[in-house]
Amino acid sequence: DGPVAPTAAEATDLLLGLLYDTAWVSSQYDHQLFLNTVEGPGGDAVVLRLKHPTTGADTGRGLALTTDGNHRWCAVDPRQGTAMTVAEAILNVACVGARPIAVVNCLNFGNPTHPEVMWQLSEAIDGMSEACRAFGLPVIGGNVSLYNESNGVDIDPTPVIGLLGMVEELTRRPPGVTLADGDHLVLLGDQPIGRAPSLAGSSVAWAAGHKGGDLPPFDPQAHSRVADLIRSLVASDGIGGVHDVSSGGLGVALAELSVRSGVGVEVSGVEGTAHLFAESPSRVVVAVGADKVGSVRASAEAAGVAATELGRAGGDHFRISGSGATPMVDVSVADLTTTWRDRLPDALGAGTTQA
Numbered sequence: 001d002g003p004v005a006p007t008a009a010e011a012t013d014l015l016l017g018l019l020y021d022t023a024w025v026s027s028q029y030d031h032q033l034f035l036n037t038v039e040g041p042g043g044d045a046v047v048l049r050l051k052h053p054t055t056g057a058d059t060g061r062g063l064a065l066t067t068d069g070n071h072r073w074c075a076v077d078p079r080q081g082t083a084m085t086v087a088e089a090i091l092n093v094a095c096v097g098a099r100p101i102a103v104v105n106c107l108n109f110g111n112p113t114h115p116e117v118m119w120q121l122s123e124a125i126d127g128m129s130e131a132c133r134a135f136g137l138p139v140i141g142g143n144v145s146l147y148n149e150s151n152g153v154d155i156d157p158t159p160v161i162g163l164l165g166m167v168e169e170l171t172r173r174p175p176g177v178t179l180a181d182g183d184h185l186v187l188l189g190d191q192p193i194g195r196a197p198s199l200a201g202s203s204v205a206w207a208a209g210h211k212g213g214d215l216p217p218f219d220p221q222a223h224s225r226v227a228d229l230i231r232s233l234v235a236s237d238g239i240g241g242v243h244d245v246s247s248g249g250l251g252v253a254l255a256e257l258s259v260r261s262g263v264g265v266e267v268s269g270v271e272g273t274a275h276l277f278a279e280s281p282s283r284v285v286v287a288v289g290a291d292k293v294g295s296v297r298a299s300a301e302a303a304g305v306a307a308t309e310l311g312r313a314g315g316d317h318f319r320i321s322g323s324g325a326t327p328m329v330d331v332s333v334a335d336l337t338t339t340w341r342d343r344l345p346d347a348l349g350a351g352t353t354q355a
Helices: 008-017 071-076 078-094 115-135 203-207 220-235 249-259 273-277 290-303 333-347
Strands: 037-039 046-051 058-069 099-108 139-145 158-167 184-188 241-244 265-267 284-288 307-313 317-320 329-332
Touching: 008 203, 008 249, 008 273, 008 329, 058 078, 071 078, 071 158, 071 203, 078 099, 078 115, 078 158, 078 220, 078 241, 099 115, 115 139, 115 158, 115 220, 184 220, 184 249, 184 290, 203 249, 203 273, 220 241, 220 284, 220 290, 241 249, 249 265, 249 273, 249 284, 249 307, 249 317, 249 333, 284 290, 290 307, 317 333, 329 333
Parallel strands: 099 139, 265 317
Antiparallel strands: 037 046, 046 058, 058 158, 099 158, 184 284, 184 307, 241 284, 265 307, 317 329
16 A cells, blocks of 8 residues: 555644755855856756866856755665656756756665665666666766665665756856745646545655555656756746755745745645645746746647646745645745754754854
């Protein structure tokens, strides 16, 4: 059986428990080296100016870089989980307007003398191969880390995918994970209607100790349509903000848009907590000015991609409602931001500043 959806009363605390800002890590490294960084870490992908290797002249193009890994998906189904990891990386570079061009990998597994680990490794490689063939991507490098175990207990299968993308015309910064007061929030990609999506492999399932079930359906062709649409919208300056739906589901994607902008969110019509936390692939939230909603919808229809208006940005509260009178999630942006900012350094006992 698959994981059971949490109750609406649990939603706010569960969402807060899934938020964390990675800036405590990235701020300890110089990601502005050589002054070619256009979009730094913390969003969906980074973007670097691409300069001529000998003259140093600006080529007008950019390199997009992302790394992705999801041990939860791969523990449930290493083959599909790895394919979905490749797909997430493709969507991440699409969110900065880039076309994917090559993959590298780091395959982290337990003791391969254990039959189940050898099976996980074989399945993950097959899943990566199938995804790369489906998306036309070469694998140009990688490494393997085996025998990762403690007291005889193997780690979850954790393939990490690095993806290189190309921004053909880097004339402006990508919109980034942001929104502005008054923006319309639109979900691009299929949203199950009238049925609860699978929570298998999701963060909330893991928090409840449920590590089984069937992963959400994954269609490479549908995924490509979403990625192509997002890339086109970013390149045409048709959206104000963008963020893919991945770990933590729609709730976390919306929360990260809110805290990175300091702007509240009012979303309604979310059918239940399963829709809030499911990590179904091939979905992106875009923030769109009122004057561009029609053109975004028209572009989505032409691309064969579902577009669902979720709500609006504005105010100082983050609120997500379903069919009931009481919101599933209702928290101030200030409290949401404090939790997001402090969770990782607090967990590491490091504080929020460094000497």
